[in-house]
Amino acid sequence: MKVIGKPLRKVDATSKCIGQTVFADDIFLPGMLYAKILRSTRPHAVIRSIDTSAAESLDGVKAVLLGAELPITFGILPVSQDEHTLATDKVRYVGEPVVALAALDEETAEEAIRRIKVDYEDLPPVMSITDGVKPASSPIQSYAEQGNIHKTVSFEFGDTSAALEKADLVLDDTFFYQGNTHLPMEQHASVAAWHPDGKLTLWSSTQTPHYVHRALARVLELPASRIQVIACPNGGGFGGKSDPFSHEIAVAKLAMKSGRPVKIALTREEVFYCHRGRHPVLMHSKLGVKKDGKFTGLTFQTILDGGAYGSYGVASTYYTGALQTTTYHLPTYKFEGARLFTNKPPCGPKRGHGTPQPRFGMEIQIDKAAELLGIDPAELRLRNLVPANSLTANFLTIRTIGLQRCIERVVEASGWKDKFRKLPFGRGVGLACSCYLTGAGLPIYWNNMPQSGVQLKLDRSGLVTVFCGSTEIGQGSDSILAYIVAEVLGIDPSSIRVVTADTDLTPVDLGSYSSRVTLMTGNAAIQAAERARAMLDEAVAEELKIPKEGAASAVDFVKAIQLAEAKFGTLGTVGSYTPPRSAAKYKGGGVGPSPTYSFSAGVVELEVDAETGIIRVHKIWIAHDIGRAINPLLAIGQVEGSVYMGLGEALMEEQEFRLGVHKTPSMLDYKSPTSMDMCPVETILVEEPDPMGPFGAKEVGQGPLLPIPPAVCNAVYDAVGVRIDEIPVTPEKILKALKAKAQGKDGRYGPTAFPAIEYRDPMFILPPWEGGDGRSINQPEYTRKGV
């Protein structure tokens, strides 16, 4: 292959290095106004009145927008359309948008915001999992299942009680994964323009222009065909720009009201309030193991602290139970999950979406099991690996699985066998593995149309243009399109133009989330390019009177296009991609299926100062089963970025609240790793081409984050003999655990209890090896307890 597998520059690399890439806030339109949003100062309150008169009378204020003007709600999931553009009757977190306005300049808009008076009547705020599970006098959302319990889910695949009974060892642990946020370097920004002919254009820093398009049409009550959404290159996303946002709709409406273009650029503090980041998750896990290390079953309970709105939360809840089955064979598995509403900015999808938390608990628990059984943790994992081309207990289809090679490679590269339990006190190694989707199997709203579309235009100049709705967030999605089309057509990628993420110009792609883009746009691009190549072959074959196969390469590429244009007329082809149907037929089985899965294994070596509790990470070895790297340079970049982000979550990143207020809504106070905190990373790409992926490629942007937090905790145990069962692993927690151990108590820091919570009655599904067909055997629909 001439292009695939080569460490080429990204198609946008030069623009980014000379400051020419146009991000949303770099757009300036003639006559443009500047918008600002007044946000709630109360975590939970009824709005008694809003007085905007002093703002409206300020010179230079052009339009003021209140919630009542946009009564239609929106939300990313069809089941939780619970957000208003601006609060109508009630506010549910500090930072919730209440009033938006547009003025001639930002200074005037800020002054106008200061002049608005809102009269609130406070309600009791709910700020924790402990409070969220209690009966509620003033529930945050009226549509919650019970009190502030937004949603519960429950499945049982096989008889887990019997499986745990026949185990030689049952581990019973609670874990806590603290919430954290994406912290993209770019603050969200949007520009809207309203045309007198009734057409709206929105430029925005969004990962999902298609879903923003749908939300705008719904809330503004405009036909979608009159709305154009252009996703600008995102200055980092990580999941934080994949919901439709209040400010996007507000600037559109302000443009409609004022008849002028309107821009909003959020402050960093406002970005913290947009959030949609990692759910704090409390977990209770029971793992049954035989003496030989084979797992007999797992029961896993989760409670997610969801924040004030739905966002992706229902999907996140399912995801805290979906992928436990995909790395190690679990003969039986039970999952119970619940998401709570709390008076905080809404949580949603952050890199790994709902799966790093359970993976954290699971990989630490396996480390504990290995120690109790006296089996090396790498060996214990190898004994339980899911086989290739198999179905899991919850009916996920595993195709290629390179996890064995990943484990073997990091064990070898890190010198694991010479280090594990052999390093001096204070220094340790830890190992963990993971699995992630290569694209969600189902679209977010039910439809049977393709999830990704590509159009190719070829013309007599020799130019090939690729049109696709996919969204460049820094991961290289524009480049992947160019590489793939270039490879199929046998041309240089630099002679291809890529036009993406513009709903007027490009066919629908669902967006940059769930690690779906390379696989889905890549397969669509291959189809479109192969169709184009067939036309070129046919035209050249006819001209030269040679066989069709490969005929196009007999002449210059421009000549081939000209022959084809003469023969067929104007040239264009399309390609589409729709994932295969899932084997999971039970209700709720739509979260978890993917065309194929990536696998990772990581080893962390670190030092713990037992006097101060300070951790210094020396090195991380990570092996990732990517199927095939379309561009190994970019793939390694994704792995390193994932490891970095995982390390930040493991050691320092956390969102905490005090008296209803975010404690650290700034880049200084919200600690994230700097260049001086980062450790060396050795990345090993394991390439076993997967038949589902374009040229065999699987995902790489999310999975390699997951092993890092549990590997850090496992390494801390190896170093100083204490178990930290929650992240971030701060010096304080290490010292507390060391102190407890010195006093003869359990050398552990972590949650000590799991609240009693009424989950639904589980849906029973027989695993494939018990004759199950993917349907539930007790009831087709859920029954609900206590309602």
Add this chain to the structure above:
Amino acid sequence: MRSKQLFRLTINGEKREVAAYPSRTLLEVLREDLGLTGTKHGCEVGECGTCTVLVDGQPALSCLLLPGELEGQNISTIEGMADGANLDPLQAAFADLGAAQCGYCTPGILLVAKALLKENPSPTRSEIEEALGGNLCRCTGYLKIFEAIELAAGGRK
């Protein structure tokens, strides 16, 4: 309520006159009054390093500078880094090694690297880490950035 003031600034070697409110930061003047949008912002309060420019060759946060303080000094932005169509070796190395993922922190980091290499043409890894200590990047884990600076410092092989 207030009036604009005239500032004479030297930016990338060009003398520019700009009328702006005296409360405007250099960041705002560059981006909004002069159309030099290559300088980005991540916090606007001096915490993230994204808006770094060079003032007389030294890295400085444009979100904390007022144009009134800068008359007579040389301000360098990302737009002035390449020599016409010829990329600076740092820019080429960043492009070649994938050191710019989303590219948003890249202009600021490139300018810090430029200042570093001018003072110290062969920095060690820890000197690079230290020089970049005030510039956050959320995409790369910094590693490709370190390598690109080392590549540019070592010259093309």
